[in-house]
Amino acid sequence: MHIEWAGEIMAKKNDGIIWHLMDAPWWLSLIVAAIVYISLSVVLPALAKGTGNLVFDAIAPNLSLIAPYLTFLFLVPTPIAFIKQFKRRRQFSSTTSEIAHRGTTEPLKSLTWLEFESYIGEFFKQQGYEVKQAFSQKPDGGVDIWMRKDGELTLVQCTHWKTRKVGIPILREMYAVMIEHSASKMIVVTSGDFTSEAVKYALDKKLWLINGGDLVNMIELAQHCRTEAKTKAELPAEPELICPSCHSTLVKRTAKRGDNKGRAFYGCSAYPRCRYTKNIGVM
Template sequence: MPRQKTSPFEELVLATSRLPWWVGIVLALVSYAVLHQIAGRPLTSATVGEMVVKGMLASLAMLGQYILPFGFGLAALISGINALRQKRLYEKAAAAADATALNQMSWGDFERLVAEHFQRAGFQVSRAGGNGPDSGIDLVVRKNSEKHLVQCKQWKAYKVGVQPVREFYGVMAANGAAGGYFVTSGVYTDEAIKFAQGLNLELIDGPQLKSLIDRVRLSPAPSVSQQETKALAPACTAPATSRPGFRQITTGPGATGSLWPT
């Protein structure tokens, strides 16, 4: 899908809305304070040229002191609404009896659910900002100074085959990611599962995602000392996944070592 053209103001709002809501509030206050001070400066200068430049800057600051804070404030509102929506989606999925609720979501809501899950699992999450349900990297998650990429597939009627998994692994390598998570509301073909074996890539299907949501929701948040201890724990034995902070788990038939953090 070709990307629609947007104005710089729209790009600013969109980019800021992917940040925590309080960041938008801080940016709004700081931008108003700085631009208001520039707009109120006297135009005294030694030369006519300098006076013209200062006059132009003052005029831009006069407009910007209202436009930028409005944009940042709007982005903060959008971010806050999205955060509330993510939490409600997460609680709804957690309260469901099985993974059927995942298939009833739109691809956008499914991506929000996955983002909320990684946040609750202790990751720093940023959305890549795709414009459709098949836009490549959906989330960038960080933990213990390592970057991981996340691909979300909300497919109701199809199994995820090896081709999209192979393509995502190539994107991981091109971006220098420490690992990756391919998350779907459905299931994977045997070929896809076999391809991911031994790689620093975890395939998470719908039932496994529901199980992980239940586990994170019911488990108390670890303390800082616990996190530090786990980060220094011995790495798992799989050669492609030997990284601090990860453990080996079995998720079902044909499953391999998991990159899911301890």
């Protein structure tokens, strides 16, 4: 984990560090507590002795006395963070299973906006991203999730609107935030949909729009890929098919809606950025 990156996120919030540690990985509290204890009981008293400063000389002997109390304070978030993370992973698993079973956005709409943000963060973790998110009731400056993969920074804004559509004003704000932080792209995720004007606005920019339908398809695709990976070793190797549009790998999928419901087809693994499909048996 990049400690400096976590610090950058925390600096953008007005909540206290204890609250942030409750939403950070549980082991981070242990690291912070250890640093506090060593600093107060060993490092700072040693440094104070060499300064010749009367104030430091008076404070130094007391630092080791308060070290256990402050250390305990920073240990308090550890069990809370562990329980929160366990609940998030369990909710992610149950919601994903329900989405895969029903093939609709209804399970997403039943989540609160913080649960939706948590779900999106867990989803991208499953895709190999290093995810940082600081859950807060306060404004976040347009960034809900900070992610890194292959050395590139990606920002995510989650909009959990059940009736309204996301329009151009929000995308303009997100585009400015992306430029401000020199991110490779900004992903805007909504459980609903975008206006047609918003979709056109994002076409020539590094804005990746994911609506509720796209998200359901991405979840189903991820589930399918994980299932395939488990059984691949037991099956004879098949020639890898390449998407002629973007050169990503094609994967087998089954249509769950529309006129072709129940029919197998090949879909691009880069969906929704690439929507190429091919019927099974078509060369």
